[in-house]
Amino acid sequence: MRRHAPASLAVILGLTCLLPAPEAHANAGVVLRQAPAVAPQGGASKPMRNRLAAPADRDIRVDTAPDARLSGASRNRAATASARAFGSFGIPYTSVRVQDGPAAASASQANRLSTTYPYRTIGRLEFATPDGNSWCSASLIMRSVLLTAAHCVADFGSNDGFFSGWTFRPGFYGPADASTQQMEPYGAWTAEYITLAQTWLTGRDSGVGAARSNDLAVFIIGKNGSNQFIGDQVGWMTYGWNNYSFTRSTKTRNTWTAATATLGYPFNMDFGTIMQRADGPTFLTNVRNARQMWQGTNFTGGSSGGPWVVNFGYRNADLNDGATPGTASFLNVVVGVTSWGSSDPNVIKDNYSSQFGQNREFPAADYGGYGAGNIGALLQTLCTAVKPGSGQTYAQLGYCDK
Numbered sequence: 149m150r151r152h153a154p155a156s157l158a159v160i161l162g163l164t165c166l167l168p169a170p171e172a173h174a175n176a177g178v179v180l181r182q183a184p185a186v187a188p189q190g191g192a193s194k195p196m197r198n199r200l201a202a203p204a205d206r207d208i209r210v211d212t213a214p215d216a217r218l219s220g221a222s223r224n225r226a227a228t229a230s231a232r233a234f235g236s237f238g239i240p241y242t243s244v245r246v247q248d249g250p251a252a253a254s255a256s257q258a259n260r261l262s263t264t265y266p267y268r269t270i271g272r273l274e275f276a277t278p279d280g281n282s283w284c285s286a287s288l289i290m291r292s293v294l295l296t297a298a299h300c301v302a303d304f305g306s307n308d309g310f311f312s313g314w315t316f317r318p319g320f321y322g323p324a325d326a327s328t329q330q331m332e333p334y335g336a337w338t339a340e341y342i343t344l345a346q347t348w349l350t351g352r353d354s355g356v357g358a359a360r361s362n363d364l365a366v367f368i369i370g371k372n373g374s375n376q377f378i379g380d381q382v383g384w385m386t387y388g389w390n391n392y393s394f395t396r397s398t399k400t401r402n403t404w405t406a407a408t409a410t411l412g413y414p415f416n417m418d419f420g421t422i423m424q425r426a427d428g429p430t431f432l433t434n435v436r437n438a439r440q441m442w443q444g445t446n447f448t449g450g451s452s453g454g455p456w457v458v459n460f461g462y463r464n465a466d467l468n469d470g471a472t473p474g475t476a477s478f479l480n481v482v483v484g485v486t487s488w489g490s491s492d493p494n495v496i497k498d499n500y501s502s503q504f505g506q507n508r509e510f511p512a513a514d515y516g517g518y519g520a521g522n523i524g525a526l527l528q529t530l531c532t533a534v535k536p537g538s539g540q541t542y543a544q545l546g547y548c549d550k
Contacts, residue, residue: 240428240429272285274317285413290384295364318382319423342365355436379549387482404431410427410457426446
């Protein structure tokens with residue numbers, strides 16, 4: 149026999165209503181009330197704050213105990229079995245296609261997001277190797293300076309065995325139904341000068357296997373037929389060194405951590421024809437003396453050279469209510485590029501990058517005003533090179549404007 153408790157009288161924000169009390173089988177501790185119909189009074193609104201005092205830092209601890217509880221998520225019509233998820237590959241991340249969603253207003257709008265700043269500073273880098281044509285990912289970090297991985301320029305230990313014919317297409321979008329305008333929304337640009345670590349070419353770079361301290365390279369991108377810089381068409385990001393924006397505290401068990409967005413054109417996602425983005429934490433690590441950064445992602449081949457960016461976004465918000473920016477508040481700072489990871493997206497999945505900054509091969513804290521360590525040394529060498537036939541350096545000619 150079903151039993152009902154006596155009706156209770158609820159008075160909420162001036163609204164009096166008669167509500168039945170919960171039945172005996174209802175969840176204990178759950179309060180059920182009818183939503184009040186009283187409208188807010190006139191006047192300016194103010195943000196709601198939690199009125200309880202914040203606990204002291206000494207009371208906050210990272211939870212490391214194993215959790216035997218079964219996790220789950222509620223599915224809606226937009227969630228499908230093929231949607232990429234986070235969390236099953238050791239380090240949590242979320243990856244998503246960069247475009248205007250699954251139902252763009254029209255086919256001509258499908259690549260809208262990849263042609264907005266800062267996405268359009270990133271693109272596909274195509275080139276020729278002895279084994280045939282290939283592609284990597286790359287990004288602009290100065291007015292006409294492109295950043296990618298060293299293994300997209302030459303094989304490790306190959307000495308002068310450079311690849312050739314590098315062509316960069318910023319904002320590339322190239323599914324089968326894409327137009328030429330979508331594949332080259334800002335044209336195709338060619339490399340004019342290249343710099344990478346000598347120890348990469350000679351095979352003496354610190355580390356073991358694919359884990360090396362200096363898997364990065366920078367290019368001068370030549371002007372187009374209209375004598376224009378690429379950066380004047382798409383803009384550019386910037387770069388950091390010595391692990392800019394990484395922090396550690398007791399809240400992360402003193403592990404150096406940063407929040408990064410990683411972008412590129414991995415083959416396992418849309419066959420490398422559409423830009424992809426992965427977001428999650430990145431950690432500092434060391435692999436046989438190779439200074440590395442480590443993140444979770446399901447990116448595979450083709451994403452090599454793609455940027456790892458902190459504070460990725462269009463512009464900073466106007467701060468108010470006493471808010472001030474954090475200590476790493478610059479937007480769109482590239483702190484690494486995809487170097488290596490598992491080739492199988494269905495096993496433990498993570499990717500690595502060489503740390504930008506001081507290491508055994510590049511120990512100086514500054515290289516001519518271009519920054520510390522490997523990234524500073526490569527940029528100094530590149531930007532102080534004399535452009536053939538000009539008598540002036542690339543920096544003097546504006547290619548290296550920040």
